Amino acid sequence: MSLDDQQRLELEAAVFRRLVAHLRARTDVQNIDLMNLAGFCRNCLSNWMLEEAEARGLGLDKAATREAVYGMPYEDWKARYQSEASAEQLASFAASRPDH
Numbered sequence: 001m002s003l004d005d006q007q008r009l010e011l012e013a014a015v016f017r018r019l020v021a022h023l024r025a026r027t028d029v030q031n032i033d034l035m036n037l038a039g040f041c042r043n044c045l046s047n048w049m050l051e052e053a054e055a056r057g058l059g060l061d062k063a064a065t066r067e068a069v070y071g072m073p074y075e076d077w078k079a080r081y082q083s084e085a086s087a088e089q090l091a092s093f094a095a096s097r098p099d100h
Contacts, residue, residue, distance in 0.1 A: 020045070024071045027081040036092045045069045 003011065023029070023042055031041035046065040053060040066074040085093075 020069055020071075023069070027077075030083060030085070030089075032085045032089045032093055036089065036096060039096070042066075042069050 023045075031043060034041040035044075043066070046062070046069040049065040049068060050060060050062055053065065063074065070077040
């Protein structure tokens with residue numbers, strides 16, 4: 001694959017937007033499920049965005065990057081879609097993170 005820097009940037013941005021749109025549509029998939037299966041979740045994406053924004057001096061905060069990923073304020077998303085993690089989900093999460 002031979003892309004120039006601008007093509008690569010645009011392609012990566014488009015893929016990220018599709019990933020975020022997919023996660024917004026799949027409100028049935030809980031963050032703990034994502035963590036257990038993939039080792040990252042919506043909060044991780046928003047944290048990575050915040051870290052990159054800070055590195056570039058963009059002045060975003062955690063609430064702004066979470067809203068960029070969730071498509072709404074995080075507290076609203078939690079109230080609408082987040083369910084309590086089951087004992088099995090929590091055990092799987094704990095087992096996947098032996099360093100924590």
